[in-house]
Amino acid sequence: MVPFFDLTKQYESIQPEIDAATARVLKSGWFILGPEVKAFEKEFAAYIGAAHAIGVGSGTEALHLALLALGVGSGDEVITVPNTAVATVAAIEMTGARAVLCDVRPDSMLIDVEQLARAITPRTKAIIPVHLFGQSADLDPILHLAHAHAPRIFVLEDCAQAHGATYRGKRVGAYGDIAAFSFYPTKNLGAYGDGGAIVTNDAALAERVDLLRQYGWRERYSSDIKGTNSRLDELQAAVLRVKLRHLDAWNAARRERAALYTELLRAIAPPREMAYGQAVYHLYVIQSARRDELAAHLQARGIGTAIQYPHAIHRQPAYANLGYREGDLPVAERLAREILSLPLYPELPLDDVRAVAQAVNEFKP
Numbered sequence: 282m283v284p285f286f287d288l289t290k291q292y293e294s295i296q297p298e299i300d301a302a303t304a305r306v307l308k309s310g311w312f313i314l315g316p317e318v319k320a321f322e323k324e325f326a327a328y329i330g331a332a333h334a335i336g337v338g339s340g341t342e343a344l345h346l347a348l349l350a351l352g353v354g355s356g357d358e359v360i361t362v363p364n365t366a367v368a369t370v371a372a373i374e375m376t377g378a379r380a381v382l383c384d385v386r387p388d389s390m391l392i393d394v395e396q397l398a399r400a401i402t403p404r405t406k407a408i409i410p411v412h413l414f415g416q417s418a419d420l421d422p423i424l425h426l427a428h429a430h431a432p433r434i435f436v437l438e439d440c441a442q443a444h445g446a447t448y449r450g451k452r453v454g455a456y457g458d459i460a461a462f463s464f465y466p467t468k469n470l471g472a473y474g475d476g477g478a479i480v481t482n483d484a485a486l487a488e489r490v491d492l493l494r495q496y497g498w499r500e501r502y503s504s505d506i507k508g509t510n511s512r513l514d515e516l517q518a519a520v521l522r523v524k525l526r527h528l529d530a531w532n533a534a535r536r537e538r539a540a541l542y543t544e545l546l547r548a549i550a551p552p553r554e555m556a557y558g559q560a561v562y563h564l565y566v567i568q569s570a571r572r573d574e575l576a577a578h579l580q581a582r583g584i585g586t587a588i589q590y591p592h593a594i595h596r597q598p599a600y601a602n603l604g605y606r607e608g609d610l611p612v613a614e615r616l617a618r619e620i621l622s623l624p625l626y627p628e629l630p631l632d633d634v635r636a637v638a639q640a641v642n643e644f645k646p
Contacts, residue, residue, distance in 0.1 A: 285585030333487035336513025340463020344372035412443035
């Protein structure tokens with residue numbers, strides 16, 4: 282049996298550190314926005330190479346609050362991709378803005394910058410490039426488009442699947458006006474529950490996010506602006522502080538396993554890593570015109586797989602309001618039919634990688 286993912290192995294490898302960190306919080310009696318959150322925010326900002334990090338309740342809320350901090354609201358348009366987690370578009374709609382979807386490139390599965398340029402209108406307030414599957418979108422042309430536009434368009438990096446990934450030598454999250462991270466347990470840097478963070482180099486944006494995450498309070502029970510309740514808790518921050526120390530080693534292990542898959546796969550083309558950055562392989566995603574048959578073939582051999590994501594955003598009933606029809610975004614629609622994620626996590630035995638690759642190679646396309 283080769284499971285698609287196994288969180289228990291990671292915990293076993295760092296159990297003494299995790300147990301000590303959680304015990305420290307429990308003994309302190311401080312569970313919300315205390316010293317662990319402050320320390321993690323400082324450490325995570327330094328890791329990304331940004332000036333500020335603000336811990337929030339989830340990755341979805343990180344996107345939502347980042348958009349609110351940018352002033353996105355009713356009447357605005359925000360451009361993103363259709364082959365992302367629904368959270369990206371849900372966060373846009375939560376502000377009252379309209380999501381505009383831009384198709385992706387067939388080689389990288391990331392936002393197509395040529396089509397992005399055509400999607401910009403006078404109502405465009407922000408662009409959300411999604412660093413999907415652990416690989417960075419091509420940020421330079423996106424930033425050029427945004428900064429050259431009048432009025433200037435904001436860039437919000439969706440880094441939910443790209444903790445530690447780099448673009449031209451710098452970690453993603455440090456390029457845009459603001460960035461959103463998720464710490465969902467299966468992420469490269471995952472909590473033991475929900476959590477997220479917003480990262481920025483803009484002190485004014487950081488201050489606004491800090492207000493938005495807790496009722497708009499500058500002082501307790503006095504709201505300067507209308508905010509919400511979205512706070513990273515002390516236990517999760519303590520866990521994330523431990524895991525952050527191991528993240529680079531875990532990402533290196535992911536890259537090692539991805540490289541072995543790429544070396545061994547013959548029947549199906551491996552995913553392409555773009556030359557402008559270094560991917561951290563949150564997922565190892567292959568494509569097959571007979572995806573469902575391939576998944577069944579692997580399942581029969583005890584190999585777990587997953588599909589991220591089986592339906593493009595505009596083909597889901599909840600987002601019919603966006604006005605797209607089948608065929609409008611053909612690359613994303615094809616990918617939804619053909620992508621398949623193979624097992625990949627830092628503790629996955631290399632022999633299991635070899636067994637999975639052999640099973641894929643035995644499939645007759």
